[in-house]
Amino acid sequence: MNAAERPRIVVLTPEVAARIAAGEVIERPASVVKELVENSLDAGASHIEVEIGGGGVDRIRVRDDGHGVPPEQVADAFERHATSKLRSEHDLFTVRTLGFRGEALASIAAAADVDFTSRTAGADAAAVARVRDGRLERLGSAAAAPGTTVDARDLFAALPARRRFLHSARAEVRAVTDVLSALALAYPEVAFRLVADGRVALATPGTGDPRDALAAVHGADTAANLVAVTAARADAETGASVEVAGLAGPPSLHRGSRAYLHLVANGRTIGSRTLAYAIEQAYAGLIPAGRHPVALVRITVPPDQVDVNVHPTKAEVRFRHERLVFAAVADAVRAALAGSGVPLAPLPLGAMPSALGSDAFVREAPLDGHRVISGARAASMIAPAHLTDPAGGAVAEGAAPVLAGSARDEPTQGGLTIGDRLPLLRALGQVDLAYLVAEAPDGLYLVDQHAAHERVLYEELLAARRSGRAASQPLLGAVVTPLSASQAALAIAEAEALADLGWTIEPTDGAAVILRAVPAALAGRDAPGALRDHLDRMDAEERLTGPDRAAASLACRAAVMAGDRLDAEQQRALLRQLEACETPHTCPHGRPTMLHLSRAALDRSFGRR
Numbered sequence: 001m002n003a004a005e006r007p008r009i010v011v012l013t014p015e016v017a018a019r020i021a022a023g024e025v026i027e028r029p030a031s032v033v034k035e036l037v038e039n040s041l042d043a044g045a046s047h048i049e050v051e052i053g054g055g056g057v058d059r060i061r062v063r064d065d066g067h068g069v070p071p072e073q074v075a076d077a078f079e080r081h082a083t084s085k086l087r088s089e090h091d092l093f094t095v096r097t098l099g100f101r102g103e104a105l106a107s108i109a110a111a112a113d114v115d116f117t118s119r120t121a122g123a124d125a126a127a128v129a130r131v132r133d134g135r136l137e138r139l140g141s142a143a144a145a146p147g148t149t150v151d152a153r154d155l156f157a158a159l160p161a162r163r164r165f166l167h168s169a170r171a172e173v174r175a176v177t178d179v180l181s182a183l184a185l186a187y188p189e190v191a192f193r194l195v196a197d198g199r200v201a202l203a204t205p206g207t208g209d210p211r212d213a214l215a216a217v218h219g220a221d222t223a224a225n226l227v228a229v230t231a232a233r234a235d236a237e238t239g240a241s242v243e244v245a246g247l248a249g250p251p252s253l254h255r256g257s258r259a260y261l262h263l264v265a266n267g268r269t270i271g272s273r274t275l276a277y278a279i280e281q282a283y284a285g286l287i288p289a290g291r292h293p294v295a296l297v298r299i300t301v302p303p304d305q306v307d308v309n310v311h312p313t314k315a316e317v318r319f320r321h322e323r324l325v326f327a328a329v330a331d332a333v334r335a336a337l338a339g340s341g342v343p344l345a346p347l348p349l350g351a352m353p354s355a356l357g358s359d360a361f362v363r364e365a366p367l368d369g370h371r372v373i374s375g376a377r378a379a380s381m382i383a384p385a386h387l388t389d390p391a392g393g394a395v396a397e398g399a400a401p402v403l404a405g406s407a408r409d410e411p412t413q414g415g416l417t418i419g420d421r422l423p424l425l426r427a428l429g430q431v432d433l434a435y436l437v438a439e440a441p442d443g444l445y446l447v448d449q450h451a452a453h454e455r456v457l458y459e460e461l462l463a464a465r466r467s468g469r470a471a472s473q474p475l476l477g478a479v480v481t482p483l484s485a486s487q488a489a490l491a492i493a494e495a496e497a498l499a500d501l502g503w504t505i506e507p508t509d510g511a512a513v514i515l516r517a518v519p520a521a522l523a524g525r526d527a528p529g530a531l532r533d534h535l536d537r538m539d540a541e542e543r544l545t546g547p548d549r550a551a552a553s554l555a556c557r558a559a560v561m562a563g564d565r566l567d568a569e570q571q572r573a574l575l576r577q578l579e580a581c582e583t584p585h586t587c588p589h590g591r592p593t594m595l596h597l598s599r600a601a602l603d604r605s606f607g608r609r
C-alpha cells in the first residue's frame with residue numbers, strides 16, 4: 001500500500017466511539033440484564049424483577065425497590081464514566097459495590113432505546129427519562145413506587161452486525177437465566193423474579209438463607225442434602241486473610257456438568273478454573289471421573305486484597321493471595337464433607353457409584369461387586385434399535401446388516417473411498433471392564449466399549465432422525481420434572497432437537513418442565529433423572545452444536561460405561577454394531593473408539609521381520 005492509499009488516522013466521532021465502547025460491555029441481552037441487576041443490588045434493592053421479551057432483544061425491563069436516583073442526577077447517570085460509586089483511583093482498591101466504572105447505563109443507551117424511571121424514598125414523584133441514541137431526549141416526572149425501572153428496547157437495532165451474532169431468542173433466555181441464577185445465589189437476601197416471554201423462569205424467596213436460593217435455582221431435591229461449608233484463614237506475616245462460607249453437596253449428588261459450581265468473591269459472581277479445581281479436588285476419588293459436584297462457595301477477603309478491575313465484564317477477579325484462597329476453599333469443602341460423615345477414603349473401583357446415578361437397569365453383581373448390564377441396555381446391545389420391531393421384540397440375528405469387507409478392498413461410492421469400514425471382528429474378551437479385545441484378518445483390535453457404544457447409538461439416533469421416526473416411549477402420565485432453572489431454559493431452547501430424539505417436553509413455570517415421552521434408548525429408566533443427565537451432558541458438550549449435540553449427549557447418556565461387565569454375547573453384539581457404523585473409528589466427539597495393531601506391526605515388534 002503506498003502512502004496515498006493509506007487511510008488517514010482520524011479521531012472517531014463520539015457516537016461511533018460510544019458504539020464501540022458499548023460493544024465491550026454489552027455483548028448480548030444477558031450482559032444488559034447483568035449490568036442492570038447489579039445496579040439494583042448496589043442500590044440496596046430487596047426485590048428485583050426482570051422481564052424479557054423476544055429473548056431480551058425486543059425488550060428488557062428491570063424493576064427494583066432500591067434507593068433510586070434523584071431527578072437532578074438522572075442525566076448524569078447516562079454519561080460515560082459517570083458513577084456515584086467511585087471518586088478517586090485509590091477507591092478502586094476498596095470498592096464494595098458491583099459497579100464502579102460508570103459505563104453500563106451509557107453503553108446500554110448506546111445499544112438500545114431506554115426509558116428510565118426512578119424515585120427516591122423522599123421524593124413525591126418519580127423522574128422519567130427518555131434516552132434515544134445515547135442522548136437524553138426528555139426528562140419529566142410521573143407517579144411511581146420508590147425504586148428504579150429501566151426499560152430497554154430493540155437491543156442492537158443500530159448494531160446489525162452484533163445482532164446477527166446473537167443466538168436464538170430461547171438461547172438468550174437461557175443465558176439470562178444463568179446470569180440471574182448466579183446473582184440470586186450470591187444474594188439470597190434479595191427476592192429475584194425472572195419472567196421470560198411470559199414464563200416465570202426463576203423466582204427466589206429472598207429469605208437470606210442460601211439454601212432457599214439454591215432450591216429455587218437448582219431444585220429442592222438438590223438443595224435438600226447440602227452441607228454447610230465454612231472456614232477462615234489468615235497469615236499474620238503478610239496480613240492476608242480470607243473467609244469461606246457456603247454449601248456443598250454430598251458426593252452422591254454428582255452432576256454431568258460444572259454448571260452446579262458457583263463461586264462468589266466479595267459479592268461478585270465469578271468464574272475461576274483454579275477455584276473450581278480447588279472444590280473438585282475435595283471430591284477427588286469420591287465421585288466418578290467426568291462428573292462434577294454441586295457447591296456454592298462464597299469467598300470474602302479484605303477489599304484491598306482483590307483486584308476487581310481485571311476483566312471487561314468483571315467475570316473474573318484477581319486475588320492478591322491466591323494460594324491462601326485456594327487452600328482455604330479446598331480445606332473448607334473437604335472439612336465439610338468429613339464433618340457430614342461421608343466416607344472420604346477413595347472408593348474401590350467396583351464400589352464406585354454408577355456414573356448413571358439412579359439407573360435402575362444397572363445392578364450390583366453379588367459376587368465381585370462389578371456391575372452387570374441387564375434390561376433395556378443389554379437388549380439394545382444384543383439387537384440394535386433399527387433391528388427391533390416396535391413391539392420391542394428382537395429380530396432374528398440373521399437379519400443383521402451386511403458387513404463390509406476388509407479395510408483395504410473397500411468399494412467406492414460417488415467417487416469417494418469408504419475406507420472407514422471395519423473388517424469382521426471376533427471378540428476375544430474384555431480388559432479391565434473397559435476395553436474389548438478383538439481379532440480380525442488384518443490383526444488385533446482394542447476397542448473402547450463406551451466410545452464404541454456411543455458411536456453405535458449416535459448413528460442410530462441420526463438415522464432415526466433422518467427417517468423422522470424417533471424411537472419414543474410415552475410415559476404413563478405426564479411427569480412434572482424438577483430441573484434447575486438453567487436446565488429448564490435449555491430444555492425449552494432445544495425442544496426441537498430433543499423432540500427429534502424422542503423426548504416430549506412442555507414448558508411450565510419455574511424450574512421444571514412437563515415430560516410426556518422419553519427416547520426409546522432410555523425406556524424403563526428413571527425418566528426425570530435421565531432428562532437431567534441428558535441436559536447436563538448437552539451443556540458440557542463443547543465440540544458439537546445444534547441437533548448433533550443433543551444426539552451425541554443422548555448417546556453418551558445411554559451407552560455402556562467403563563466398569564460395565566459385558567458377557568461374550570454382548571461383546572459380539574457391540575462389535576457387530578460397530579462394524580455396521582459409517583464412521584466406526586471415532587466416537588461422536590472425535591475421540592478414537594479403537595486401536596489397531598496390524599499383523600505386520602506385531603511381526604515387526606517381535607523382530608520377525
Ligand code: ADP
Pocket residue numbers: 035039040043064066067068069077078082083084085098099100101102103104105106148
Ligand atoms: P456504575 O454502576 O458503574 O456506577 P452505571 O452506568 O451502571 O455505572 O450507573 C451509573 C449510576 O447511575 C450509578 O453510579 C448509580 O448512581 C445510578 N444508578 C443506576 N442504576 C440505578 C438503580 N437501579 N438504582 C439507583 N441508582 C442507579
Ligand code: MG
Pocket residue numbers: 035038039098099100102104105
Ligand atoms: Mg452499574
